[in-house]
C-alpha cells in the first residue's frame with residue numbers, strides 16, 4: 001500500500017526538512033494547502049519552485065487542500081465569500097494540475113453557527129460545485145468533498161451523496177476522513193460504508209470521539225476492524241493519507257505511519273475474507 005501524509009501549506013515547508021523526513025520513512029505522497037490567501041500568489045514561479053523541491057526529494061503530490069476557513073466558504077449566505085472561495089478553489093485546481101496532482105480536497109461549508117439556516121447551504125454548495133467541476137473536469141483534476149464533523153455541511157452521508165450525485169466519481173468524489181466520521185454522532189461506520197464506493201482520497205486519523213484531535217490511528221476510540229469492514233466496497237487504490245497533527249516530534253510521528261498502514265491492510269484483507 002502506498003502511503004502519504006497531509007502537511008500544512010506546501011509553500012511554508014520548502015525550507016524545512018519535511019520532504020526528506022517523509023521520504024526517509026518511505027512515504028512518497030503528500031497533500032498540502034495552496035491558496036490560503038485566495039487565488040493570489042499561486043503563480044508560475046511558485047509552481048516551478050515546488051515542482052523542483054518535490055522532484056529533488058522524490059515526493060509526489062496527491063491532493064491539494066483548498067482553503068476552508070472564513071472567508072472561504074462555497075455555501076456562505078454572503079455571495080462575496082462564495083466568489084472568494086470559488087476563485088481560490090479554481091486556483092488550487094490550476095496549481096494541482098501544474099504540480100501533477102490528482103485532485104483538490106474541499107469543504108462544503110464553514111461551521112454553521114445558526115442550525116436553523118443549515119438547509120440553505122445545500123443549494124448554494126451545489127451551485128458552486130457545478131462551476132468548480134465544470135472547470136476541473138476538462139483538466140482531469142478530481143474534486144473531493146470531505147466528510148466533516150457535526151455542524152458542517154457534509155457531516156451526513158445523505159448530504160455527501162446528494163452533492164456528488166450528478167457527477168462521475170472521477171469528477172467529484174469523497175475524501176473520507178476517518179476522524180470526522182468518528183464524530184458524526186450515530187452515523188460513524190455507516191457513513192464510511194455509504195460513501196466507500198465514492199472515495200477518491202482519504203484522511204486517516206483518530207480521536208476519542210469528543211473532538212477533532214487528528215491523532216495517529218490506534219490512539220483513539222475508532223474501531224479499525226469496523227472501518228476495514230465498512231471499506232470493503234471501496235475501489236480506492238490510491239495512497240492512505242495520514243492527516244495527523246504533530247505532537248512532540250514530527251519525525252517520530254512519521255516513523256510510525258508505515259506500521260499503521262500495514263496493520264490497516266491486514267484488517268482490510270481479513271474483512272474481505
Ligand SMILES: [Zn+2]
Nearest residue numbers: 146177203243
Ligand atoms: Zn481531513
